[in-house]
Amino acid sequence: MPQEKLELLRGLATEGRNPASGDLDRLDILGVLERIHEQDAQVPAAVKAALPEIARVAEMAAASFREGGRLIYLGAGTSGRLGVLDASECPPTFGSDPAQVRGIIAGGPEALILSKEGLEDRPELGAADLARLDPGPRDTVLGISASHCTPYTVGAVEEAERRGCRSAFLTCNAEVEVPGQVAIRLLVGPEVLSGSTRMKAGSAQKMALNMISTGAMVLAGKVYENLMVDLIPWSDKLVERGRGMIMEVAGLDYQAAAALLDEAGGVKTALCMALGGCGRAEAEARLEAAGGLLRRALERNPGAD
Numbered sequence: 001m002p003q004e005k006l007e008l009l010r011g012l013a014t015e016g017r018n019p020a021s022g023d024l025d026r027l028d029i030l031g032v033l034e035r036i037h038e039q040d041a042q043v044p045a046a047v048k049a050a051l052p053e054i055a056r057v058a059e060m061a062a063a064s065f066r067e068g069g070r071l072i073y074l075g076a077g078t079s080g081r082l083g084v085l086d087a088s089e090c091p092p093t094f095g096s097d098p099a100q101v102r103g104i105i106a107g108g109p110e111a112l113i114l115s116k117e118g119l120e121d122r123p124e125l126g127a128a129d130l131a132r133l134d135p136g137p138r139d140t141v142l143g144i145s146a147s148h149c150t151p152y153t154v155g156a157v158e159e160a161e162r163r164g165c166r167s168a169f170l171t172c173n174a175e176v177e178v179p180g181q182v183a184i185r186l187l188v189g190p191e192v193l194s195g196s197t198r199m200k201a202g203s204a205q206k207m208a209l210n211m212i213s214t215g216a217m218v219l220a221g222k223v224y225e226n227l228m229v230d231l232i233p234w235s236d237k238l239v240e241r242g243r244g245m246i247m248e249v250a251g252l253d254y255q256a257a258a259a260l261l262d263e264a265g266g267v268k269t270a271l272c273m274a275l276g277g278c279g280r281a282e283a284e285a286r287l288e289a290a291g292g293l294l295r296r297a298l299e300r301n302p303g304a305d
Contacts, residue, residue: 013172013173014172015190018191020192021192036199043207044207046200047211050187053182053184056168056182057140057142059219060166060168061140064140067138070101072104072130074104074153074157075143076152078146078197080104082209083105083144084103087213088103089213090213092232094228094230095231104130106120106126123151123154123155123156126152126157129156130156139160139166141160142167142168143167143168144205145171147197154178157179161180168181168182169184170184170186170205172185172188172204172205173187174187186208224268229245230266243257246267246270260273263280268287268292272286272294
């Protein structure tokens with residue numbers, strides 16, 4: 001069994017030796033960094049090639065949001081940490097409920113700062129961790145594994161399929177089939193440091209997850225033009241960012257924007273009030289009728305946008 005695992009790993013692009021970095025230990029530090037940078041420059045092309053599949057998963061997540069479901073990321077090691085990171089950044093960015101985008105990592109929160117690599121070898125743990133969230137057909141589950149063959153992640157996505165969830169798998173290899181309705185393959189090739197998939201593979205995964213969550217939130221009405229109109233003003237910086245958006249879009253001065261934001265209770269409602277020429281109650285009603293999409297809520301005043 002261990003030898004079979006070794007043969008499987010040897011057949012994966014992410015585990016191969018990169019011919020462009022065989023002299024890494026002979027280079028000075030600038031040479032090492034230049035070699036890393038040259039390899040990192042290949043990441044955007046790999047992500048671009050997978051855009052159709054990334055788009056499908058973003059659409060799946062948006063459909064889950066419309067139905068009251070969730071986007072659930074799941075992985076081990078670096079892949080799991082990236083999922084948790086993306087999930088944790090959605091509430092302050094989009095004003096989303098923390099339960100709407102969830103990140104699960106093998107080993108739980110402690111594994112975010114302390115490696116627990118052995119847990120990734122147990123598919124039943126992945127299935128059990130996912131089952132604790134009681135997912136169903138309204139939810140989208142995305143397993144993240146650079147190698148594709150992390151048993152924890154495979155077990156979780158197979159559990160998602162058994163439960164009728166929308167399901168997808170994000171990997172950086174093309175050699176082996178993966179579970180899920182959609183396979184996102186970010187083919188970055190061998191790492192500059194052989195097998196260290198926190199590098200090119202990690203960068204590609206981070207880019208793809210940014211696209212999935214941001215794309216789904218755009219479809220869910222969390223963005224107007226290119227502005228984060230549902231942000232939650234949890235800090236002075238975010239309060240000022242919200243006021244700035246109102247100033248820019250509605251053409252108000254600082255004092256008027258600050259007063260309107262206080263009256264409205266949120267940037268999106270404030271903009272609907274200013275651009276739609278209505279009070280808070282009507283703005284909130286319009287937004288609810290429009291499914292949270294500000295542009296649609298303003299269609300009653302076509303000249304406003």
